[in-house]
Amino acid sequence: MSVYLHDIPLPEAQARLKQALQEEDLWRVLGTESIPLDEHALGRVTAEPIWAKISSPHYHASAMDGFAVRAGTTNGALPSKPIMLQIGPEAVYVDTGDPLPDWANAVIPIENVESLDELGNITGEIRTPLSIRIRASVAPWSHVRPLGEDIVATQLVLPAGHALRPVDLGAVAAAGHQEIKVACKPKVAILPTGSELVPIGSQLKAGDILEYNSLVLAAQIKSMGGEPTRYPIVKDDFDLICERVQEAAQSHDLVLLNAGSSAGAEDFSAKVVERLGTLLVHGVAVRPGHPVILGVIAS
Structure with a gap:
């Protein structure tokens, strides 16, 4: 019996579909x-x-180019009272991302140190000085990305x-x-129906309608994570539509019948669903989308 004349509120239509899917053990990830x-x-x-x-x-990493140090050895360093640290036992040069030596717990950025040569003069060899001079202390874990x-x-x-x-x-x-x-991506078959439909690129005559809805639907499905399959146009033939729907259902999780859902003489979609399974909804109280059909045709 057709239920088309009885508009169903959208929440009720959704609830009917959910219940039917639960009863068929389909309200879950299918694979x-x-x-x-x-x-x-x-x-x-x-x-x-x-x-x-x-x-x-996965290790304590330097967050800056500079020198790895023990934070405690920098205590008391001031602009007017700098501290010198020896390269090796007290300071080691590190690039951003390098692991810290086991004994180090802070990094002094390269721009905050003065690199010194063997005579105690400032040198441009910032990576290989003999010692460094600092004019400010650093707190533990400064400029460090901890494990x-x-x-x-x-x-x-x-x-x-x-x-x-x-x-x-x-x-x-x-x-x-x-x-x-x-x-697994839901597999969705898109079946455009209608004797008036012709493929994109056809030579048009009066009464022909280009079939591009399946293109739009396929793109929407793909954008939402589905795997669409566009089937050729099916003419308004009840038995042929039934055959194509059964064929598509064998290898797809969802079948979209595009058109034929209203109440015209050549609108067969609801009858196809009734023939092959259970018609859940035919008509939802929304505009556009009023003649939408929902049904289950196979376990």
């Missing part, structure tokens, strides 16, 4: 796969929580059900992963 962690993972949805395998950084500053091993990096953004790819890589488990 998972492991994929390499690269730029092609962008937009994929995590199938499980991602936990950090390693810390980032685990960004990510600590075993912490949650991303939850399940998260659509991966560019920054997420970097975080997962920094946490020590090379591949991730994601939800």
